[in-house]
Amino acid sequence: MTTYKLALIPGDGIGLDVTDATMEVLTAAAQRFGFELKSDVFPWSCEYYIKHGVMMPEDGIATLSKFDAIYLGAVGWPDTVPDSVSLHGLLLPIRKAFTQYANIRPHRLLPGVEGPLKCDAFDILCIRENTEGEYSGAGGRVHQGQDNEVATEVSVFTRKGVERIIRFGFEQARARRKHLTSVTKSNAQKYSMVFWDEVTREVAQEYPDVTVSHMHIDAMCAKMVMAPETLDVIVASNLFGDILTDLGAAIQGGLGFAASANICPDPAVPSMFEPVHGSAPDIAGKNIANPIAAIWSGAMMLDHLGEKDAASAVLAAVEAATLQGVGTKQGQSTTDEITAAILAALEVS
Ligand code: NAI
Ligand code: MG
Secondary structure (H helix, E strand, C coil), X not given: CEEEEEEEEEECCHHHHHHHHHHHHHHHHHHHHCEEEEEEECCCCHHHHHHXXXXXXXXXXXXXXXXXXXXXXXXXXXXXXXXXXXXXXXXXXXXXHCCCCEEEEEEECCCCCCCCCCCCCCEEEEEEECCCEEEEEEEEEECCCCCCCEEEXXXXXXXXXXXXXXXXXXXXXXXXXXXXXXXXCCCCCCCHHHHHHHHHHHHHCCCCCCEEEEEEHHHHHHHHHHCHHHCCEEEECHHHHHHHHHHHHHHCCCHHHCCCEEECCCCCCCEEECXXXXXXXXXXXXXXXXXXXXXXXXXXXXXXXXXXXXXXXXXXXHHHHHHCCCCCCCCCCCHHHHHHHHHHHHHHC
């Protein structure tokens, strides 16, 4: 029997609840499809930071490198640890260390879910650059606390980094409706974003079967609301992709539905799977977090590991549950009820 070694980082707040829910469903899928998931749980979180002064141990990356995949719930507890510390201490280092350069975020209305737009054709795939750009971490502060204080945050766009994410986007578009929209702000940002546009045009030559549009981020926000049915695959930088995918999440009914995968295409390196949402301190511990985003991310992990049938069955079970109206409206069903409905659907599918 094939065994996959998973590193679980439940994190903070609702990250713990949705990780539990996901593992219940994935374990059931593994039993049904004849493979084994062997998980080690790592308590790296804001609580861990308070005890140890770091978000993860110094050998954290080396430890994770031995796993087939990483599953993360959500990290952040701004009351006790600044978000810039928790994000830069755990999430971003993992994405960068394992060159998980493609952050894949599917936005689609699940059956039975009514998004705010009342459209039935919402199905886009956002590919967000995940290792550089605006979140490169380059910059600094000088003269802190003085009136001549300076802060810089340098966006870093490399040819290698931009080329590979654009190419990844084209591959995805080729497997879908064959339309790619590259999102920049190249009217205002005349170096990095003009460079991104140039690279997109170069890479596009290799994909004559895919049509390409170029849009500015502000116009794209309007387009996603006004004419989402005209979009297929969107490729965007780290910051723009981050923002657009919360908009995508809202259109698909809320953050509780938005799944994501941080992919390094090299199979020797672990990729990381996590819902788009954060630790949701406002609803933590109340058993009302929607686990669907997390479970869908788990299905993406099974798919990445090569368990395509199990991945499809998990997604079909999620769809069966939402079709029955379970988990479609925030607060209507508990985390446990939604998980139970998905497990029941998985058994009969
Ligand atoms: P958030 O995503 O945690 O919450 C935003 C809003 O969406 C809240 O009202 C929350 O209740 C709701 N929400 C989120 N997930 C939900 C779910 N599964 N079911 C029902 N409602 C849900 O974003 P926020 O409040 O900006 O950040 C809270 C903390 O999470 C911060 O520390 C932030 O840095 C961190 N964060 C971590 C992320 C990660 O680990 N990947 C991503 C985003 C934020
Ligand atoms: Mg975000």
